[in-house]
Amino acid sequence: MSKPIVAIVGRPNVGKSTLFNRLVGSRIAIVEDEPGITRDRLYQDAEWAGRVFTLVDTGGLDFVESGDIPRQVRRQVELAIEEADVVIFLVDARAGLTSTDEDVAALLRRTSKPVLLVANKVENFQRTGQLVDFFRLGLGEPIPISAAQGMNTGDLLDRLVSVLPPVAAEEGEPDTIRIAVIGRPNVGKSSLVNAILGEERVIVSDIPGTTRDAIDTYFEREGRRYMLVDTAGIRRKSRIEEAIEKYSVIRSLRAVDRCEVALVVLDALEGVTDQDKRIAGYAHEQGKASVLAVNKWDLVEKDTHTSRRFTELIRRELAFMTYAPVVFISALTGKRVHRLLEMVDLVAQQQCLRISTSELNRLIRDAVLHNPPPADKNRRLKILYATQGGVKPPTFILFVNDPELMHFSYLRYLENQLRAAFGFEGTPIRFVLRQRD
Numbered sequence: 001m002s003k004p005i006v007a008i009v010g011r012p013n014v015g016k017s018t019l020f021n022r023l024v025g026s027r028i029a030i031v032e033d034e035p036g037i038t039r040d041r042l043y044q045d046a047e048w049a050g051r052v053f054t055l056v057d058t059g060g061l062d063f064v065e066s067g068d069i070p071r072q073v074r075r076q077v078e079l080a081i082e083e084a085d086v087v088i089f090l091v092d093a094r095a096g097l098t099s100t101d102e103d104v105a106a107l108l109r110r111t112s113k114p115v116l117l118v119a120n121k122v123e124n125f126q127r128t129g130q131l132v133d134f135f136r137l138g139l140g141e142p143i144p145i146s147a148a149q150g151m152n153t154g155d156l157l158d159r160l161v162s163v164l165p166p167v168a169a170e171e172g173e174p175d176t177i178r179i180a181v182i183g184r185p186n187v188g189k190s191s192l193v194n195a196i197l198g199e200e201r202v203i204v205s206d207i208p209g210t211t212r213d214a215i216d217t218y219f220e221r222e223g224r225r226y227m228l229v230d231t232a233g234i235r236r237k238s239r240i241e242e243a244i245e246k247y248s249v250i251r252s253l254r255a256v257d258r259c260e261v262a263l264v265v266l267d268a269l270e271g272v273t274d275q276d277k278r279i280a281g282y283a284h285e286q287g288k289a290s291v292l293a294v295n296k297w298d299l300v301e302k303d304t305h306t307s308r309r310f311t312e313l314i315r316r317e318l319a320f321m322t323y324a325p326v327v328f329i330s331a332l333t334g335k336r337v338h339r340l341l342e343m344v345d346l347v348a349q350q351q352c353l354r355i356s357t358s359e360l361n362r363l364i365r366d367a368v369l370h371n372p373p374p375a376d377k378n379r380r381l382k383i384l385y386a387t388q389g390g391v392k393p394p395t396f397i398l399f400v401n402d403p404e405l406m407h408f409s410y411l412r413y414l415e416n417q418l419r420a421a422f423g424f425e426g427t428p429i430r431f432v433l434r435q436r437d
């Protein structure tokens with residue numbers, strides 16, 4: 001199910017990242033200890049009153065090189081209007097109304113999406129007189145908060161949840177593999193999509209109840225059905241879409257949410273960049289299976305070691321997803337695009353693997369015998385029992401004497417043992433620790 005995207009916009013220094021951290025709260029800590037992921041905290045899932053949404057701090061998306069702040073803020077706002085479901089427009093009650101705020105408001109008044117005007121840095125609710133000016137923005141009554149102190153943020157979240165779009169039903173058909181083609185601009189995503197659709201039979205969608213026909217593309221290959229998620233921006237590139245593609249982070253977030261398999265496209269000539277890491281990291285964090293497509297392989301001068309060296313580079317740079325198969329392709333010539341789809345089939349199947357409880361416990365017992373868990377202050381971790389809690393991604397519940405005694409490196413060890421025994425190619429594996437005395 002697709003999660004709504006909530007974007008925070010506003011001038012620099014109004015408190016966007018402070019609010020972001022406040023709203024996502026403790027969620028950040030959960031994944032903190034996983035090394036290797038570029039975690040710039042631009043986006044994070046948050047939850048309130050049972051609704052999960054993805055919060056995006058547009059302040060971190062600096063895509064205008066010049067120091068032209070009004071222009072930069074305007075870009076963030078355009079992006080938010082295009083890609084988000086709800087916009088939080090943050091202003092600074094201490095600094096008062098500025099002309100940049102007025103520019104932003106003018107853009108936001110034109111969108112039909114819900115906009116919440118929020119006045120930050122209001123520590124003293126006796127002095128809300130300072131908010132009167134903000135009524136002039138024409139976006140209704142400002143919601144006063146203090147992001148730093150956490151004052152009134154619960155009310156803000158209540159308001160936010162009340163304007164989120166209704167929960168949509170699961171999309172597509174059950175036996176359809178949903179694929180998101182993601183990557184930086186210019187790595188060759190549209191070329192790849194066209195290469196796939198040029199070869200395979202495109203199905204004109206007649207799936208009832210979906211309003212996204214124009215955006216998703218269905219095709220069939222060897223009797224199996226696939227859906228390419230959110231191809232609008234990829235296939236027909238208008239100038240505006242191209243401009244937005246530059247800020248592809250949010251677009252990738254949304255596509256990844258709705259897919260089962262992420263096809264992460266890399267550019268063979270450019271190696272692995274920070275933005276590649278960010279985009280691939282999101283697929284990993286969201287528990288999606290991934291295949292890494294190294295595109296433009298036709299442009300690379302090759303000898304016998306080239307692909308091995310490139311694979312090593314990827315394993316090093318994307319160390320958090322060494323499970324993902326790597327395929328060297330050329331979207332331009334169509335080389336190995338077929339192979340790529342075979343890998344999509346493989347990882348889609350692997351993310352649904354189920355291991356029986358007896359097999360699982362036998363494996364864990366052997367793993368523990370072979371390499372005992374760490375001890376801390378004379379207390380040793382004991383794994384009493386394990387069971388598979390779910391698939392997509394495969395999730396294992398470990399009942400232990402004390403979850404605090406578990407180390408990330410030991411989980412990695414168990415994960416490696418599971419992979420060596422059962423495969424799980426292309427899919428992340430999750431562990432949940434439960435205390436049992």
Ligand code: GDP
Pocket residue numbers: 010011012013014015016017018019059120121122123145146147148149
């Ligand atoms: P951003 O540039 O919009 O992301 O703003 P930041 O979150 O980096 O905050 C800018 C400055 O405002 C920092 O010095 C924060 O400590 C401060 N700040 C953020 N929220 C509040 C608040 O609720 N009250 C006060 N007094 N200061 C705040």
Ligand code: GDP
Pocket residue numbers: 183184185186187188189190191192234245295296297298299329330331332333
């Ligand atoms: P997108 O922005 O990720 O959708 O990338 P495009 O598909 O628009 O491709 C960007 C540029 O790279 C275009 O000029 C393509 O013709 C070129 N390109 C894409 N794939 C390949 C490839 O496999 N080989 C070569 N030589 N060029 C490619």
